[in-house]
Amino acid sequence: MVSEKNIVILSGPTATGKSSLAIELCKKYKNIEIINADSLLVYREFNIGTAKPNLKQLGEVKHHLIDIVEPSVSFTAADFVSRVNHTIKELNSINLRALIVGGSGFYLKALLYGLWQAPPGNLEIRKKFEPLTNSELYKQLLHLDSKKALQIKQNDRYRLIRALEILELTGQKPSQLKPKLQNNSQFKLWIIDRPDKDLFYHIEKRIDTMLQSGFIEEVISLRKTYPPTIFPLQSIGYKQVCDYLDKKKPKGRKVPDDIYGLKSEIILATRQLVKKQRTWFKSQKKDFCFELDRDLPELEKEFENIYGTSA
């Protein structure tokens, strides 16, 4: 059965070189296409700051789930899962294999283990909760579903609202939601990483390149079209450029007013992302962990085992 073929998920911290590696790996096989698993590459017009693969790269190997939504539209983990499942089916039907590449841990977890059987977010209902303070929200939830409330930190406003939203939408207690089963036996989670010294060097180099390629101009142009509140403009790099353009200084830290100050702020935020991603992956069940450069031969061998001719 075609659909039972293994699919590698190539993940790991940002700037490790996942995308380029994936393209190099796929070029040798001709029948593999890449499915993006990065929460920001799905947005059109956000190109430089997201380190989106360029046209040449996109031409070498076909990519899915890149540039699929407008920047002002919110794209969720559930959207990601259904799109991926759909794409895999489609590829299988024409005898192609999929390779999933990206560092958005939450999306991957949703793909591997499924989300709960719950309705999507509802702006109307969320608006209703807006005036309430965190402790008021917490008290409400404690009253309606104390089990769930005890699992949520009292200041975790986002999750408190989500839990109350589910209650209102379904009448069901969030703590009793049933899992939506996801067949994950075909996925192989591979994490690639590299030593801090290499990774940080790459991060700095990458940010230099972004700034030289017109990153600031990209942000200026995006801000003419979209409100500053949209999610991708809050993301790493974009947020710092916005602050730079608005001359907004961070609290608790002195940063030069110039391009060097901007660069150091983006580096800082990117390193913090790396750390968060590593923390995330630490708790995930992995099939392989590779250190790039050092373990490349082994990685290629494993890749051959899964995507090789006979598979």
Next chain:
RNA sequence: GGUGACGUACCCAAAUGGCUAAGGGAACGGUUUGCAAAACCGUCUUGUGCCGGUUCAAAUCCGGCCGUCACCU
């Protein structure tokens, strides 16, 4: 060389005589179930440049020294 300002933790920064010297950032660790490059939580338990003086009591007042910055010659 002269004048003035300033010197508080790894960094920024409150507190100008008196309870155990705020707060923030960074860092480190963690949570994560439809916004996730988001959001949230925990840990950073003696550090007021140096020396001396005044006082019951000094980061805080006085003197000197060292250092930084600004301006002047």
